[in-house]
Amino acid sequence: MKHRPPWPPRAGDWYRITNLADVAEVVIYDEIGWWGTTAEAFMNELREITASQITLRINSPGGDVFDGIAIHNLLRSHTAHVTVHVDGLAASIASVIALAGDRVVMEPHSQLMIHDASGFCYGQAADMREMADMLDRHSDNIAGVYAEKTGGTVADWRERMRGEQWFSAEEAVAAGLADEVGQRRDDGDTGDEPVTNSSTWDLAARFRYPGRAAAPAPVLATLTPPAEPAAGPTESDQEEDSMSTLSEGLRERLGLSADAELDDTALLDALDEALAERADDTPAEPAPAPAPEPVAARLPEGMVVIDQAALDELRTQAAQGVAARDQQRAEARDRALDNAIAAGKFPPSRRDHYAAAWDADPDGTRQLLDSLAEGLVPLADLGTPGREDTLSGNADFDRLFSTPGKDA
Structure with a gap:
């Protein structure tokens, strides 16, 4: 997810919008926003859509963060029901646009990639620190989109983004980033082979990994379920243990052997006898209470x-x-x-x-x-x-x- 383009733009739009009567089609098949067409132009065309449904088709390696977030919000706020189809690749900020759909469909062999925002900066140390803080804010914002879709936390998704994770179509659904895998025309197709991108994108130069085949397996679980509590003692077991402890304590204080066979009645009789003997004794003079210790004496060493x-x-x-x-x-x-x-x-x-x-x-x-x-x-x-x-x-x-x- 680049902050600013490092090279001159080229001519041509990176999206196409076709406004039909019932279902409008929006196609994003290139980098997002780098090549001169802004999110403002996208917004002006999107406003003209009067259809009740929008089909958004994506095959993009990502691009500008600001344009991507703007497009995501424009699609979310549109009155039409938006169905997203990831036809080939939804990488970087293109994955955020994909999650703007009311329903996200990963077509067979397609891929989805997430990573931290990146950018370019020239300047002194203070400029670099400011740039790093800004990229962290962008990445937290993007992680919030993933967390909103999956039910996870921003911290969990930031951890995944730092490692750059690639998802196959099935893995994206398992992680909660997509809702379904599109139907294959050939029932015998296993979907093991990744999609072959016919564009000129050099993914190896853009990202840490050139695609899902070269990347490690992503983390699919969004939340760790709490462990089941261990089975504890029943109420009757606790009551029995308490009575046993009380009986043992009474025997010890009365000087009775633990092996002595005494039922509850005999044990209570022995207790009454001990209490009567104690009542006949003259109570000893209580010892005087010690004088309170000065506050200074209670302070830790070195404090006054x-x-x-x-x-x-x-x-x-x-x-x-x-x-x-x-x-x-x-x-x-x-x-x-x-x-x-x-x-x-x-x-x-x-x-x-x-x-x-x-x-x-x-x-x-x-x-x-x-x-x-x-x-x-x-x-x-x-x-x-x-x-x-x-x-x-x-x-x-x-x-x-x-x-x-x-x-x-």
Whole structure:
């Protein structure tokens, strides 16, 4: 799923819409959106469809993420009942368009592929990080489409997408991405051989695998069913165990042998006798309650008690210290940038750029400025207005723009 095309477009549409009375046909048999025809043009033609049913036929390796998502939503919001037929390949963002159908049919030998969004970026580390975050957002959005169709989770589908998974027609149905495999004309056809794409797409250059035959088997289960709880003891078993435990506890406390043959009545008589003997004894003087331990003694080692006022004062001082430190850093940054501009290391128009780089990485930016040669940006005036020798006679102009080795 590419974010932007890396090569010049070619002429020609990548889809065709035929508006018939009862069933309209939409055919997408090329890359999505890269070649000059936008989702806006697709929308304008789709609006003209008055049929109650749309048959969408797909054979595409994918293309632009934004156009693909827009087409998916346009089809979902149309009043017609949409039936999708994956005739050959629905890869990358084309698989998202396929899932816009009210019913998705994988034709025999067809394939469906999912993977994380990809894109192209040129710039510094901050630009690369921003691009990576944007691609993650796109991939989560796409995973949400798969999860909505299958009942799985976004996290589950992102895990599958990272590995680039290819599904045969039967595997796509088993994974919940499609509803059925189309009927074969030859009942003896087993469907083991993948479809042969007659287009000029170089799938090996586009994706990690060139097709289902070269890819590992996909993960088909969308949700792991919960394990059946182990059979526990019945209510009668629990009651019997409780009575047995109570009887053993009474024998132990009364000093009776566990082997003594006593029924419940004899056991209760022994309990009454023990209670009567205890009632005759003079109760011992209760021991005085220990003095409460000081709060400081209960604190972990290295911690002290401080009142609220002192704590508030410390917090105020800390905030002031942070503000002072930030001001010092800003002043040091401004001095360094001013000195670099004065030395002709970069033009004043790039000051905001280097200021942002300094805030993100002060040490790295300082080293970069130190490595720049002085005088890269001319500081002297290139001639004086109104003089005939403003350009041709100005030494700075000759130094900057004349051809080396050529007489003036």
